[in-house]
Amino acid sequence: MSSRSSLLTHSQQTASMPADVISVRKVQEGFQFVNSLASEGESDVEMSDDEKVEKSAEANDGAIVTPGELVTDDPIWMRGHGTYFLENKTYASVAGTVSRVNRLLSVVPLRGRYAPETGDHIIGRIAEVGNRRWKVDIGAKQHAVLMLGSVNLPGGVLRRKSESDELQMRNFLKEGDLLNAEVQSLFQDGSASLHTRSLKYGKLRNGVFLQVPSPLIVRSKNHTHNLPGNVTVILGVNGFIWLRKTSELDTANNSSAVVGKNAATLSGASGEFKPGNNSVSITRLEEESSWEIYSDKNDHISDVMRKTITRYSNVIKALAHCEIGITEARVVAAYEASMAYSQIGSLIDKENMEAIGQDVINAERMRGNA
Amino acid sequence: MVLSVTEKSYLHESLASVPPARPDGRKADQFRPIEVFTDFLPASNGSSKVVASDGTECLVSVKCKVVDHAVEEDLVVVDVDIAGHRDDSGFVQGIASTLSKVLSTQLDRSCLRLTKKYSFKLYIDVLVLSSFSHPLTLISFAVYSALNSTQLPKLISSDDDLDVAELPTFHDYDFVKLNVSVPLLFTLAICGKNVLVDPASNESDVANNGILVTWNNGKATAPIRTLGLNEDYVSGVSPQSLQDSIKMIEQVAPEVLQALGGI
Amino acid sequence: MNITDRRRILGPSNAKPLVFERLESSEQAAQPPQEKNNENESMYIKNGLVSNANGSSYLELKRGESSEQCTILLSSVYGPRPSRGAFSSKASLSVQFKEVTIEKIPSGELKEICNFLSNIFSAVINLERYPKSGIDIFLSLIKNPITSDEANLEPIIAACVNGITLALADAGIEIFDTVSAGTYKRNVVAFSKNGTEVVGLWKDKEDDTANDILSVIENCRGNYLQNRKGIIEYLIRSKNADI
Numbered sequence: 081m082s083s084r085s086s087l088l089t090h091s092q093q094t095a096s097m098p099a100d101v102i103s104v105r106k107v108q109e110g111f112q113f114v115n116s117l118a119s120e121g122e123s124d125v126e127m128s129d130d131e132k133v134e135k136s137a138e139a140n141d142g143a144i145v146t147p148g149e150l151v152t153d154d155p156i157w158m159r160g161h162g163t164y165f166l167e168n169k170t171y172a173s174v175a176g177t178v179s180r181v182n183r184l185l186s187v188v189p190l191r192g193r194y195a196p197e198t199g200d201h202i203i204g205r206i207a208e209v210g211n212r213r214w215k216v217d218i219g220a221k222q223h224a225v226l227m228l229g230s231v232n233l234p235g236g237v238l239r240r241k242s243e244s245d246e247l248q249m250r251n252f253l254k255e256g257d258l259l260n261a262e263v264q265s266l267f268q269d270g271s272a273s274l275h276t277r278s279l280k281y282g283k284l285r286n287g288v289f290l291q292v293p294s295p296l297i298v299r300s301k302n303h304t305h306n307l308p309g310n311v312t313v314i315l316g317v318n319g320f321i322w323l324r325k326t327s328e329l330d331t332a333n334n335s336s337a338v339v340g341k342n343a344a345t346l347s348g349a350s351g352e353f354k355p356g357n358n359s360v361s362i363t364r365l366e367e368e369s370s371w372e373i374y375s376d377k378n379d380h381i382s383d384v385m386r387k388t389i390t391r392y393s394n395v396i397k398a399l400a401h402c403e404i405g406i407t408e409a410r411v412v413a414a415y416e417a418s419m420a421y422s423q424i425g426s427l428i429d430k431e432n433m434e435a436i437g438q439d440v441i442n443a444e445r446m447r448g449n450a
Numbered sequence: 451m452v453l454s455v456t457e458k459s460y461l462h463e464s465l466a467s468v469p470p471a472r473p474d475g476r477k478a479d480q481f482r483p484i485e486v487f488t489d490f491l492p493a494s495n496g497s498s499k500v501v502a503s504d505g506t507e508c509l510v511s512v513k514c515k516v517v518d519h520a521v522e523e524d525l526v527v528v529d530v531d532i533a534g535h536r537d538d539s540g541f542v543q544g545i546a547s548t549l550s551k552v553l554s555t556q557l558d559r560s561c562l563r564l565t566k567k568y569s570f571k572l573y574i575d576v577l578v579l580s581s582f583s584h585p586l587t588l589i590s591f592a593v594y595s596a597l598n599s600t601q602l603p604k605l606i607s608s609d610d611d612l613d614v615a616e617l618p619t620f621h622d623y624d625f626v627k628l629n630v631s632v633p634l635l636f637t638l639a640i641c642g643k644n645v646l647v648d649p650a651s652n653e654s655d656v657a658n659n660g661i662l663v664t665w666n667n668g669k670a671t672a673p674i675r676t677l678g679l680n681e682d683y684v685s686g687v688s689p690q691s692l693q694d695s696i697k698m699i700e701q702v703a704p705e706v707l708q709a710l711g712g713i
Numbered sequence: 714m715n716i717t718d719r720r721r722i723l724g725p726s727n728a729k730p731l732v733f734e735r736l737e738s739s740e741q742a743a744q745p746p747q748e749k750n751n752e753n754e755s756m757y758i759k760n761g762l763v764s765n766a767n768g769s770s771y772l773e774l775k776r777g778e779s780s781e782q783c784t785i786l787l788s789s790v791y792g793p794r795p796s797r798g799a800f801s802s803k804a805s806l807s808v809q810f811k812e813v814t815i816e817k818i819p820s821g822e823l824k825e826i827c828n829f830l831s832n833i834f835s836a837v838i839n840l841e842r843y844p845k846s847g848i849d850i851f852l853s854l855i856k857n858p859i860t861s862d863e864a865n866l867e868p869i870i871a872a873c874v875n876g877i878t879l880a881l882a883d884a885g886i887e888i889f890d891t892v893s894a895g896t897y898k899r900n901v902v903a904f905s906k907n908g909t910e911v912v913g914l915w916k917d918k919e920d921d922t923a924n925d926i927l928s929v930i931e932n933c934r935g936n937y938l939q940n941r942k943g944i945i946e947y948l949i950r951s952k953n954a955d956i
Contacts, residue, residue: 100480100705101479101480101481101647101702101705101706101709102480102481102482102483102484102702102705102706102709103481103483103484103709104483104484104485104486104709104710105483105484105485105486106485106486106488107485107486107487107488205451205452205454208799209800250800254802255452255800256452256453256454256455257454257455258454258456258457283456284454284456285456286456286460287460288457288460288461288473289453289457376454376455376456376459377456377459378456378459378460378463381460381463383467383471386464386467386471387471387475390471390472390473390474390475391475393473393474393475394474394475397474423475423477424475425472425474425475425476425477425480427475428474428475428476428482428483428503429483430483430503540824540827540828541828543820543821543824543825544821544824544825544827544828546821547819547821547822547824547825548825550821551821551822551917659832659836659912661914671919672899672916672917672918672919673915673916673917674914674916674926675829675913675914675915675916675917676829676832676833676911676912676913676914676915677828677832678828678831678832678835681803681806681835681840682803684832684835684836685836685910685912686836686904686905686906686910686911686912687910687911687912688909688910688911689911689926689927689930690927692911692914692926692930693926693927696926
């Protein structure tokens with residue numbers, strides 16, 4: 081299931097020692113690179129160059145290719161990301177899946193940094209406060225830019241940004257602050273420009289942050305989900321995730337709240353989309369745009385709520401560990417599966433994480449969703 | 451990684467509440483799961499790699515050399531390299547100095563004794579490939595596993611060579627396992643009134659203070675000292691917390707040793 | 714004699730003659746610290762010796778009667794001064810330690826001491842008050858009490874804590890409390906808040922006190938209270954001498 085573990089062929093005397101205090105998995109003879117290469121039957125890919133040329137046909141949509149592998153020799157295809165062109169043939173330059181959109185051929189890498197796209201709902205962390213702009217770390221190649229003009233300032237949106245705003249930018253957002261935002265546009269070099277001009281965007285409070293590989297987040301219409309237990313999750317497309325106590329705004333905004341057992345019946349990218357549901361009228365926005373939105377104070381969060389948030393955080397990590405795409409329905413399903421473990425701390429053990437992942441997959445198979 | 455103000459206050463409140471709510475749900479005395487690989491470097495006498503669940507990774511290699519122990523005072527040399535930190539930074543040099551002091555004073559020299567004249571000298575090289583929290587606990591686990599998997603050449607000449615000008619000779623391929631009691635170093639975070647073992651990076655960032663406790667021969671021993679885990683939340687702690695930390699190590703250390711040594 | 718002098722322009726009627734202080738009085742001002750030496754048998758303090766630094770302290774600590782067992786430490790504080798580079802919302806602190814005469818302490822241990830001290834003073838200095846700045850503390854060990862080969866760092870560390878506190882006070886940098894350290898056997902404990910909080914604990918060598926940390930702390934506290942008294946008395950006295 082995990083692509084990483086296949087690289088390390090550690091078999092011989094693997095044993096684990098589950099203990100209350102520490103779980104130690106001991107592998108006597110480390111990695112056996114030499115051995116696994118020597119044993120012919122085990123090697124994964126055995127393909128000589130001749131075979132590749134012979135194959136010559138086109139790799140189909142969704143096929144997995146490795147760097148240097150011929151994708152097509154038909155010159156009519158437009159070459160997108162993850163490919164290169166040599167002597168009228170198109171080769172893959174990354175390991176990933178082939179994607180065909182009309183005439184555009186590209187390879188989507190299995191791993192790699194997040195590549196921003198316009199409209200993505202993402203979470204970022206302020207890296208630098210600059211001249212009329214913030215530099216935001218969004219886990220991409222470059223830092224994204226958030227212009228002073230692209231945020232809601234206290235006193236209403238339609239207010240002109242004054243010089244005094246420029247001088248107190250650190251009072252709004254400072255280094256280390258987390259915010260959720262939308263990618264407004266992309267620059268020539270692929271870096272993103274963000275905006276937070278909606279009430280569902282802005283500074284994040286009342287919760288915890290965790291990060292998963294960005295390809296695991298499935299793009300959908302809605303990335304803010306109210307989960308059972310009064311917890312709201314924001315699944316940033318860039319793999320940054322924020323779990324927080326559900327606020328009044330969340331309940332007002334989000335119609336796709338799933339409750340209890342029924343949640344599991346929802347398919348992957350769920351949530352009914354109602355136009356205008358998430359947008360807030362300008363007058364309302366003005367009301368809300370007080371200094372409140374840049375507050376650095378958390379609301380009171382009960383111990384029970386903290387425990388629920390921790391459990392959600394651990395099951396999301398478990399899903400990521402099992403390389404399962406993270407959607408609202410799966411998070412809820414995994415949460416329910418995790419209830420078998422009364423100790424939240426036991427969810428960090430590998431075996432338990434894998435068991436939860438297996439549960440989620442099996443449940444989906446049973447319903448024929450997967 | 452810099453945390454935001456609200457994240458820090460959330461974490462600090464959680465950790466300072468009674469009982470502490472750790473961000474990954476661990477109990478106060480629970481370590482993060484680790485994976486230990488041993489004996490994989492063919493050119494070393496002993497080696498180990500320890501990987502923690504947060505991706506922290508530490509490699510240790512043990513090599514030996516035969517020296518005249520009347521001439522060479524130090525029989526243990528420790529070198530520490532931490533990726534992302536300059537070798538001459540206070541952080542790395544402090545860790546290296548602490549480790550080498552502990553190991554050179556607390557490892558039993560008689561275990562390294564070869565003959566009346568010669569001893570093995572151990573070169574312990576520590577390489578931390580990636581670390582997010584204070585790496586001392588992990589390094590100490592790796593050193594422990596490496597030393598416990600160390601195989602030294604088997605002596606076939608006489609061990610009484612004071613009067614003869616004879617150099618030790620060794621068996622062609624037989625080895626003897628190094629049998630030595632290795633000290634473990636634990637870092638703990640003190641948060642409010644709570645004491646937490648093996649703090650993760652986000653826990654370290656909001657801890658009021660850290661404390662280093664060494665465990666050897668079945669008891670907590672020196673060095674015991676406070677460690678700065680961050681600059682924002684660091685403050686004084688009550689003497690009671692210091693005693694609690696030592697008590698906690700007294701409870702968990704035997705279990706950790708069993709888990710590391712067992713199998 | 715009520716004759717007014719008409720040949721000269723007189724000053725205002727309420728003018729008073731200038732009186733210069735006699736030289737003797739300045740000698741008197743310098744004396745109290747010397748008396749202190751006898752009074753507080755083990756500690757001699759003098760602040761402000763390094764004119765180049767923003768604050769400094771000179772500390773002589775005597776153990777017992779013999780002048781051999783004497784630690785002399787000069788601490789100087791530079792800053793808060795502007796720091797280059799990225800923005801920081803609070804001052805950054807650096808501690809550097811140097812043996813001025815014979816170098817007997819291994820460099821690794823010096824680094825450990827510096828880390829330990831900067832940890833203590835991160836908790837003590839009100840760093841939030843000085844954004845975008847740096848505070849640098851330099852310690853010069855002028856006389857080392859180490860006579861044998863084996864390094865006995867504990868009295869030095871305690872002297873460092875006390876010396877830095879004095880130097881910070883001299884520099885006028887905001888600190889939350891007069892932090893001071895006490896030693897007992899081979900342990901050093903730095904206290905704040907009248908001995909109820911421990912800001913630093915250093916125990917490097919095994920001794921018979923291993924298992925009872927509370928009694929170690931209790932024993933160090935007595936020494937701490939004594940040291941702190943010395944520091945505070947000196948600060949008050951030097952303040953009075955200034956006026």
